[in-house]
C-alpha cells in the first residue's frame with residue numbers, strides 16, 4: 001500500500017498535510033490513510049441517533065479523514081446531534097498540526113469541541129479504562145494501524161491488563177474502542193479480514209461477540225481493487241458493531257471497489273455469519289443472497305469431529321530437522337512429502353530433480369515427527385492466487401509406496417488422519433474430492449479471505465457424512481481424472 005497524498009481530506013478548506021518522512025516510518029506506524037470515498041462510506045453507516053449528543057472516538061486519526069467524513073455528514077444535517085465532541089488520538093507528531101486544523105475547520109459549522117490527543121492510544125485507553133472505567137463514547141470510527149504485536153511487548157502486556165489478548169494492533173484498537181463505548185454505542189471500522197478465522201484471533205472474536213452485535217459487514221469483491229490507488233494485499237472489511245446490542249440479522253454488502261458504484265446489500269440471519277455450535281466462532285461473510293451450501297444441502301452438516309477425523313499441520317519443519325533429511329530415499333529412510341509431491345491430487349514420489357528432499361531418516365530421534373504408513377488425505381497450506389480453488393487436496397495412496405512403514409509430512413501440508421493413523425481408502429478419496437469441489441471452496445471463502453489454508457480453517461468447515469464421502473470416493477475411483485464440475489454435480493445429488 002502506498003501512502004495517500006495529502007489530498008484526502010473531505011473538508012474543502014483542509015490545509016495540505018505534511019506526509020511523514022520515509023516509507024519505513026509510515027510502515028512502522030501502520031500509516032495507510034483512508035481514501036475520501038471509503039471514509040464517506042464508513043461515516044454513512046452510522047444510523048440516525050436517538051440521543052442529541054455525540055462523543056466520537058477516532059483512534060489513530062492520522063490526518064483526520066474519518067472524523068472529517070463523519071463531521072461532514074453532521075454538517076449536511078444528518079444524524080441530528082445538537083452537540084458534538086471528538087477525541088482524535090494520534091501518535092505521529094508530524095501529523096498533529098494538520099489534524100488539529102482539519103478538526104478546527106468544523107468548529108465554525110457545528111456545535112463541536114474537538115481534542116487532539118497526542119501519544120499512544122493503547123497506553124492512554126488502557127490506563128483510563130483501569131483508573132475510572134475510561135471516557136464513554138457514543139460513536140467510534142477507526143482505520144487502525146495494522147501491525148503485529150510481539151508476545152512480550154509493552155503493548156501486549158498493557159492490553160492484557162484490559163483483558164484483551166490479541167496479536168495485532170488493529171484488533172487491539174477495535175477491542176479498546178469497544179471497551180470505551182457506552183451501551184448502544186456504534187463502532188464503524190475498516191480492518192483486515194484476517195480476524196474472521198484462524199486460532200490467533202479467537203480471543204478477539206470472543207471479546208467482540210460477547211460485547212457487541214454485528215450490524216453490518218462490507219466486503220470489497222475484488223481484492224486487487226479495494227483501494228484502487230494502493231497495492232493492498234490484505235482483504236479489507238468494513239464493519240459496524242453496536243455495543244451491548246441484541247444480535248439480530250446482519251446486513252452484508254459488497255462492492256467491487258472503493259467507488260461503491262455497484263454496492264449490493266442483503267440481510268442474513270446471524271446463524272449464517274457465526275455457525276451455531278462452532279467453538280472457533282469463525283465469522284462467515286456471505287457475498288450472495290442465496291443460502292450457503294451447508295443450509296441448501298442438508299447433508300452438508302457434519303463437523304470433522306463428528307466424522308471421527310482430525311486434521312493437523314504436517315509436523316516436519318525441514319530447517320529444524322535438516323540433518324535427518326535426504327535428497328533421495330535410502331535403506332534407512334521413509335518418504336518425506338511436500339506439496340510438490342502432489343500433482344492433480346495424485347502422489348508423485350520420489351521426484352528425480354528434487355529441489356526438496358524426498359526422504360527423512362527413520363530413527364528414534366525422528367519417530368515423533370512421523371505418521372504410520374497408510375492412506376491420508378492432504379491439503380496444501382498455501383494456494384496461489386492463480387488457482388481456481390483455495391483448497392487443493394490430494395491423496396497418499398499406500399499402494400504407490402510398497403514396503404514403506406512410515407511417512408513424513410512437511411509443514412506446508414495439512415494432514416487428515418484418524419487418531420494419527422491413515423483413513424479407509426475410499427473415505428480419503430471422497431474427502432479429497434469433496435475438498436477440491438466448488439461447494440467446499442464457496443464454503444471456505446465465506447470465512448477465509450486469504451490464500452492460507454490452515455488446519456483450524458479446515459476444522460471450522462462442515463462436511464458430508466462418512467458414508468457419503470465413502471460413496472463419493474467409490475465414484476471418484478471409477479472416474480480416473482476428475483472433472484471438478486462433475487464432482488459438484490455428483491455431490492449435489494448425493495447431498496440433496
Ligand SMILES: C[S@@+](CC[C@H](N)C(=O)[O-])C[C@H]1O[C@@H](n2cnc3c(N)ncnc32)[C@H](O)[C@@H]1O
Nearest residue numbers: 029032033034060061062065091120121143145
Ligand atoms: C491506518 S492509519 C489511518 C489513519 C486515519 N484514521 C485514516 O483513516 O486515514 C493509522 C494511524 O494510526 C497512527 N498510530 C499508529 N500507532 C498508534 C498508536 N499506538 N497510538 C495512536 N496512533 C497510532 C498512525 O500514525 C496512523 O496515522
